[in-house]
């Protein structure tokens with residue numbers, strides 16, 4: 001099994017991950033919005049304990065482009 005995790009380091013030095021079980025406050029700091037079969041948008045909250053909950057501190061679009069390796 002392959003596991004892909006993204007992380008954001010906030011200005012106060014905390015790290016927040018797409019896997020909320022890794023976050024020091026145990027909160028979910030990213031909203032994952034699917035944009036079709038190979039794209040998604042990640043909207044991040046960068047404050048400990050989700051202080052303002054605006055989830056607009058970093059917004060990125062991810063495109064999955066798997067490469068098939070022939071053997």
Ligand SMILES: [Ca+2]
Pocket residue numbers: 045046047052053054055056057
């Ligand atoms: Ca915020």
